[in-house]
Amino acid sequence: MNKTVIILMALLIGFSSFTLAKKPPEQLINSPINNKVQFLQAGTHRQVPMNLVKEKLQVPTSITDHDLVPLLHDKVRLAQNSHGSVRDDLWDLTHVDDFAEWYLGSGDVGDTMAVAFTPAAPCIVKEVYHQWFDGGNVIAFGAMLSDVANDWTNNGASTNWPRGMAPWSPIGELMTPPTPNTIEDYIDDWSLQLDIGIVGDEFMVGDSTDITAVETFLIVIVKGGESPHPLASDVPEETYLWFGGPWTDPDGDPSTPDGDWGDGWTWGSYQSSASMDAGLIDNMVLVKVEYPWGAPLAIQSMNQFNNTYELGHWLWGHTVTVYADLFDDVGENGMAIDGNDEVIGHYTFQGETTDLDLTANDVGADGNGIYTFDITYSSATPGDVIEYWITATDNDGLASESMHMTFEIKEPSNPDADLLVIRDRVSDRQRDLVEQVLDDNNFVYEVWDTFLENGIDASVISHGWSSIISYGWGNATIPVIANDPNGDDPGYGDFIDGGGNLLLIDMDWFYGHNLDPELTFSEGDFAYDYFGIAAGLNDPAPIDTIEVTGQGVTAIDNPFTETPLTLRHEPYLLTDGMGWIDYLTAGDGTPIFYDDQGHLVGITKDHNPGGKAVYLAFMADAAGDTIPGGVWDYTQFDQLMGGALAEFEVASPPVINLVGEGSTRNGVASGTSSATVHASGFDSDGELTSVVLKYSVDSTAAVVVNMTAGGGTSYSATFTIEGFTDNSIVSYWAEATDNDNFTAASGSGAFWGTSFVGSSAPVLYMFDYYEPYSIYGPADADSITQANMTAAGIVYDYWDVWYNSQADYETVLGNYDAVIYA
Numbered sequence: 001m002n003k004t005v006i007i008l009m010a011l012l013i014g015f016s017s018f019t020l021a022k023k024p025p026e027q028l029i030n031s032p033i034n035n036k037v038q039f040l041q042a043g044t045h046r047q048v049p050m051n052l053v054k055e056k057l058q059v060p061t062s063i064t065d066h067d068l069v070p071l072l073h074d075k076v077r078l079a080q081n082s083h084g085s086v087r088d089d090l091w092d093l094t095h096v097d098d099f100a101e102w103y104l105g106s107g108d109v110g111d112t113m114a115v116a117f118t119p120a121a122p123c124i125v126k127e128v129y130h131q132w133f134d135g136g137n138v139i140a141f142g143a144m145l146s147d148v149a150n151d152w153t154n155n156g157a158s159t160n161w162p163r164g165m166a167p168w169s170p171i172g173e174l175m176t177p178p179t180p181n182t183i184e185d186y187i188d189d190w191s192l193q194l195d196i197g198i199v200g201d202e203f204m205v206g207d208s209t210d211i212t213a214v215e216t217f218l219i220v221i222v223k224g225g226e227s228p229h230p231l232a233s234d235v236p237e238e239t240y241l242w243f244g245g246p247w248t249d250p251d252g253d254p255s256t257p258d259g260d261w262g263d264g265w266t267w268g269s270y271q272s273s274a275s276m277d278a279g280l281i282d283n284m285v286l287v288k289v290e291y292p293w294g295a296p297l298a299i300q301s302m303n304q305f306n307n308t309y310e311l312g313h314w315l316w317g318h319t320v321t322v323y324a325d326l327f328d329d330v331g332e333n334g335m336a337i338d339g340n341d342e343v344i345g346h347y348t349f350q351g352e353t354t355d356l357d358l359t360a361n362d363v364g365a366d367g368n369g370i371y372t373f374d375i376t377y378s379s380a381t382p383g384d385v386i387e388y389w390i391t392a393t394d395n396d397g398l399a400s401e402s403m404h405m406t407f408e409i410k411e412p413s414n415p416d417a418d419l420l421v422i423r424d425r426v427s428d429r430q431r432d433l434v435e436q437v438l439d440d441n442n443f444v445y446e447v448w449d450t451f452l453e454n455g456i457d458a459s460v461i462s463h464g465w466s467s468i469i470s471y472g473w474g475n476a477t478i479p480v481i482a483n484d485p486n487g488d489d490p491g492y493g494d495f496i497d498g499g500g501n502l503l504l505i506d507m508d509w510f511y512g513h514n515l516d517p518e519l520t521f522s523e524g525d526f527a528y529d530y531f532g533i534a535a536g537l538n539d540p541a542p543i544d545t546i547e548v549t550g551q552g553v554t555a556i557d558n559p560f561t562e563t564p565l566t567l568r569h570e571p572y573l574l575t576d577g578m579g580w581i582d583y584l585t586a587g588d589g590t591p592i593f594y595d596d597q598g599h600l601v602g603i604t605k606d607h608n609p610g611g612k613a614v615y616l617a618f619m620a621d622a623a624g625d626t627i628p629g630g631v632w633d634y635t636q637f638d639q640l641m642g643g644a645l646a647e648f649e650v651a652s653p654p655v656i657n658l659v660g661e662g663s664t665r666n667g668v669a670s671g672t673s674s675a676t677v678h679a680s681g682f683d684s685d686g687e688l689t690s691v692v693l694k695y696s697v698d699s700t701a702a703v704v705v706n707m708t709a710g711g712g713t714s715y716s717a718t719f720t721i722e723g724f725t726d727n728s729i730v731s732y733w734a735e736a737t738d739n740d741n742f743t744a745a746s747g748s749g750a751f752w753g754t755s756f757v758g759s760s761a762p763v764l765y766m767f768d769y770y771e772p773y774s775i776y777g778p779a780d781a782d783s784i785t786q787a788n789m790t791a792a793g794i795v796y797d798y799w800d801v802w803y804n805s806q807a808d809y810e811t812v813l814g815n816y817d818a819v820i821y822a
Contacts, residue, residue, distance in 0.1 A: 090126055090288040091295060093117045095240055100188055100231035100284050103133035104270060107226030108245065113270065114170055114220040115285045116145055116156025116240040120296045121214060121398060122206025123289040125175075128219055130194040131231040131284035135185045137224035139178045140196045142203050145216040146172035156216040157238040159280065162273035169267055170242045171218060175203045183228040190286050194219070201290075208293050211398060218242075219285055231284040232270075239280040243270040291329070296400035297341060297392040300325035305407040306455030309463055310380075317378035323361065324402070327368045328394050337367030340395035345373030347388040349380075358390070382411035407454065412463065414446045416653035416744045419645075420463070422456065422470040423449040424477055425512060429573040433621040433634055434471050434505075437641045442684040443652045444744070450477050458491030462498065467611075467648040471505040471621070474512030478504060482524040485514050489526060496530055501611040501648040503556075504531075507580045507619040510538035521587070531615045532589020532605035542577045544570045547596045548618060554604055555647040556614060557592040559639045564596070565623045566636065572622040582617040593618075612648065653742035654688055656681040656734050658749050662716075667754045667804040669811040670726050676718040676810065679707060679746060683738040693717040695732035697724055707734065726753035754804045761795045762817040768801035785822055796820070 095115070104113075125142060145156045149170035153160070156170065179197035196203075196219065207213040221230070222245070232241075244267040269276060302324045312318035322345060328336040337343070345356045356373045363369030375388055386409075390402040421434055426449070438445050446465065450456050456477050461468065470478060479489045496502055506512070510519060519536040521528035528534065547564035550557030569579025583599040593602025593616065604614045623636040644650075657680050664675035677693050691709070694702040703722060707715040721730060734746040758764075765786070769778040789796055797816075799807055807813050 090290055091119075091123075091298075093119060093287045093289060094285065095235055095238075095282045096233035096284055098189075100131055100233050102232040102234075102281055103229045104232055104283070105229060106243070106270075107223075107229070109223065109225055111223040111245040112220065112243070113223075113230065113283060114143070114218040114242040114244075115283050116153075116158075116170065116216050116218050116242070117287055118155040118216045119205055119214055119289055119291075120298075120400065121211050121291050122204070122208050122293055123291050124201045125198065125203040125205060125217065125287060125289050127198075127288040128194040128196050129190045129192060129286040129288075130219075130221070131189070132183045132185075132187050132192070133229040133231055134227045135183045136227035136229075138181050138183065138228065139222040139224070140181050140194050141174055141178045141220050142176040142196045142198070143174045143218045143220055144172040144205075145218060146170055150216065154238065155240075156218070156242075157240050158242050158269035159238045159276070161268045162276055163243060163268040163271055164266075165273075166242075166267040169244065171220060175205075175217065178222070188231060188284075194221075194285075196220075205289075211294050211396065219287060232281040233284055235280050235282045237280070239269055239271070239276070239282050241270050241282050242267060244268070294394075294396040294398055295329050296398035297326060297328040297337065297343065297394045299390055299392070299400065299402040300327050302390065302402055302405065304405055304454050305375075305386075306450075306457055307408045307410050307453040308457050309410060309412070309459035310457065311382075311409060312376075312378040312380050314379045317376045319374050319376045322373050322375060322388060322390075324358070324371050324390055325369065326358075326371055326392070330366050331395060334365075335367050337363075337394075341367075341392065343371065343390065343392040345388070345390050347375045347386060349375075349377045349386050350384060380409040382409055384409040410453075412446045414444050414653075415464075416742055417444050417446040418466050418651045418653065418742070419443070419445040420460070420465045420468045421445050421447045422468060422477075423447065423451070424470055424472040424475040424506075425451065426472040427573075429575075429578075430471075430473065430619070430621055431572075431632070433637055434469060434641065437634070437638050440638070441642075442655065442682065443645070444655060444684070445652075456490055458494065461491040461495045462500070465500070467501040467503070467650045468492075468495065469503045469505070469644065472512075473506065473619070474508040475504065475506045476512050478502075478509070479526040480510060480513045480515060480519075481521065481527065484526070486512070493526065493530060495611070496607055496613050497610045499609065499611050501613070501650075502530075503614045503616070503644050503648070505616045505618075505620045507582065507617060508539070509615070509617070510536055510582050511580075527615075528587055530605065530607070530613045531603055532587045532613075533584050533603060533615070534587035535585035536617075537583040539580050540583060542569075543579050543581060544568070544576060546579075546581065546618075548581075548593045548601055549596070550602075551592050551594070553590055553592045554614070555643040556604075556640060557602060557643070559643055560593075560636075565593075565620070565640065566625070567618060567620075567622045568625055569619065569622050571626050572619075572624065572632070579619065579622065584615075584617055614644075614647075651686075651740040651742060652684045653740075653744045654681060654683040654736040654738040656691065656736035656744050656746045658734060658746045659714075660749075662810075663749060664751050664808055664810060665749050666751060666806040666808045667756070667812070668751050668808045670753070670755050670757050672721070672753065672811050673724065674718060674720050675730070675732075675751065676716065677707075677732055677734070677749065679715045679734040680713045681715055681734070681736040682713045683736075686739040688736050688738055690735075690737040691715045692735050693719070693732060694735060695719075695721075695730055697721065697730050698728050699731075724753065726755055728753045751808060752805075756797075756799060756804060756807075756812065758797050758812065758815055761797045763789075763794055763796040764799055764807075764813065764816040764819045765789065765796045766799040766801055766807065766819060766821045768821065771802045781822070789820075 146169055148168045149156060176197035179195050181195050205217050206215050303322060305320055310318050326337055330336045343358050345358050347354055358371040358373050361370040361372045375386060377386060385406050387404050387406045389404040393399045448456060448460055476486050477490060478492050492502060515538055517538045519538060521533055545568050547566050549564040550560035552558050552561045570576045581595060581601050584603055586600060586603055589603040589605040591600050592604050595601050601617045604612060606612050620640055621637050624632055624634040627633045659678040659680050663677045681688055681691050691707045693705045693707050696702045705717045705719045707717040710716055729752040731748050731750045733748045735743055737743045767782050813819060
């Protein structure tokens with residue numbers, strides 16, 4: 001195995017959320033800002049549970065806008081909380097989480113940015129906080145959303161108005177006076193208050209006499225020069241950031257389409273349309289408001305279930321529990337949530353909605369706290385989506401509704417695979433090299449991305465593969481310790497105990513679980529029980545280039561006993577200061593890799609009669625170097641992957657695919673009695689012992705026909721179709737079996753009988769139309785076309801696409817010199 005891969009420009013690490021078995025970990029039911037934050041969905045007033053802003057909603061944005069500059073801090077602690085857990089008298093409104101991924105690279109005097117907010121009820125704006133990349137001067141003030149923007153947007157969202165495309169301003173009535181602010185330096189937490197000129201309770205939003213009347217307001221900044229540059233974060237679905245000023249329209253005349261970034265209009269989102277297509281961003285702004293006339297019940301957090309292979313037993317089904325942190329203001333009776341509040345959990349499955357009362361799980365004397373309800377489903381079908389949410393009406397009559405959350409029932413794309421690759425917080429900088437090596441060698445495997453799938457569970461982990469390779473940058477789903485901050489073991493321990501093999505490749509496994517710098521492990525900790533690690537050092541200083549030497553224990557490390565594995569983080573990750581290795585102390589595990597400073601960085605433990613568990617505390621895919629031509633040479637990583645497959649004795653099932661060219665397919669001529677099917681098949685780690693074609697006529701039992709090898713990967717079969725008539729439909733597929741007794745099936749093909757009888761005519765006229773609308777023109781067009789061909793002396797046969805669909809080549813199309821398709 002000696003392969004290379006072209007260097008790809010890298011972006012941001014993707015965060016994964018994880019399945020929450022039983023009660024969620026504490027950090028997910030505590031507020032990331034404070035206990036009364038509200039993330040609102042545009043146009044719905046649905047509250048987004050604040051834990052979901054971190055886990056579900058942060059979609060990595062791609063760089064398509066050179067004025068949207070990424071912050072190179074792939075390593076973010078999921079549990080960091082600059083706000084603490086203090087309960088104060090104010091409620092927080094924001095569109096972002098605590099972590100900025102970008103700074104906005106615009107720079108000119110007068111550049112204006114406004115962020116729109118819609119509170120849950122009439123309120124008084126009390127405080128505003130803003131994050132910055134660098135220092136400078138700005139003018140800041142509060143305003144209402146303009147009438148025209150209110151008419152043309154969803155609660156002030158700029159999503160449908162790319163940069164420079166709005167011929168009006170979103171800024172309406174000023175609510176506070178423009179106020180100078182001086183930003184001293186970089187600030188990436190919520191400690192710096194932005195002075196927008198608030199005086200007392202004057203910045204009131206909404207109608208105090210009608211608590212259901214809510215309005216949208218803006219927080220506006222006007223830059224005093226090139227700096228300061230605001231920090232920004234990835235956001236889902238909608239952005240509320242508006243941008244205008246000299247930078248979008250240099251001459252200040254909106255009638256002239258000469259803007260740098262748009263068609264000359266003054267306003268729009270900060271992002272261009274191309275940038276918005278790749279992902280949305282919003283400025284790091286936090287607004288604290290007071291609800292003096294009553295506040296709706298807040299759905300503080302709600303656990304996101306991962307997609308799953310679990311179908312649910314037909315009799316007793318499968319049950320998952322929704323945990324929600326609910327908070328309401330305390331009434332004169334000392335209660336916040338009690339019998340005077342109506343809180344209902346809802347879920348839909350296969351078109352049926354179930355409504356349930358919530359059960360108190362861990363609540364305080366005032367009724368605020370954790371509540372639950374169960375979702376039970378059975379006999380699911382892959383593709384089913386289960387939706388769940390909470391609605392509430394509090395004692396003041398204020399209604400609230402959580403964001404509607406979903407999880408999907410799935411099935412493997414490669415059900416015969418013996419290997420599962422788990423992408424767990426894989427950074428774009430890592431270039432997908434695990435999959436690249438497997439693809440280079442035509443290896444069949446299944447992939448599960450914990451970010452895209454919202455975690456993982458036992459139905460996926462123990463689906464039937466013998467081995468798992470999990471890699472990433474800060475793995476979040478394999479626990480490190482008992483009572484792990486990221487939640488319980490979703491099933492890795494049972495997988496290993498049952499004979500499965502696990503390889504974890506991650507230089508930041510400890511960091512991904514927010515653990516202390518110096519760690520000791522004991523019985524009950526996953527690191528101790530399954531990898532045999534007694535202690536660890538979490539994140540010593542970053543390292544650019546380092547060598548790790550194998551100890552000749554396993555097929556994984558054996559190739560590197562004489563020539564070390566050389567990791568080059570800077571050229572691989574395309575940035576410096578981002579390479580780490582965690583140091584280990586062996587317990588009952590066996591050391592397999594040491595770095596060139598003598599630190600243990602790789603360990604294995606054999607759980608015979610269970611499987612093997614191997615942990616590499618370094619980014620093994622960084623083993624390589626840039627060679628002339630800008631190509632990344634990953635020869636050494638290819639060797640390591642080959643060793644892992646050999647150590648775990650992973651088998652690859654055969655590959656078999658139908659080949660359309662030359663195969664009988666689509667509508668065939670009347671009287672057809674035989675067919676030919678071509679396929680391509682191979683086995684990457686052995687040989688094929690059998691390749692057969694199976695076909696079924698009109699859904700009857702399948703008939704088996706042996707396929708003949710044609711050289712290389714080619715196979716074919718020509719056969720008489722048993723029981724076939726002009727009204728029949730035949731479906732067919734190929735199956736291949738290899739020397740490991742794995743059998744794989746291709747996708748299916750089909751052909752069907754028709755009443756078409758060809759002649760010796762040189763031309764086939766195929767008429768394609770929608771029959772119910774034929775009287776509105778198509779029938780006349782068809783008649784005219786036929787009349788013109790006849791008048792021109794063209795001899796032709798007629799094929800009706802509406803009734804026959806497309807035509808087979810061998811029995812129909814191949815018999816003509818020309819085809820006219822109309």
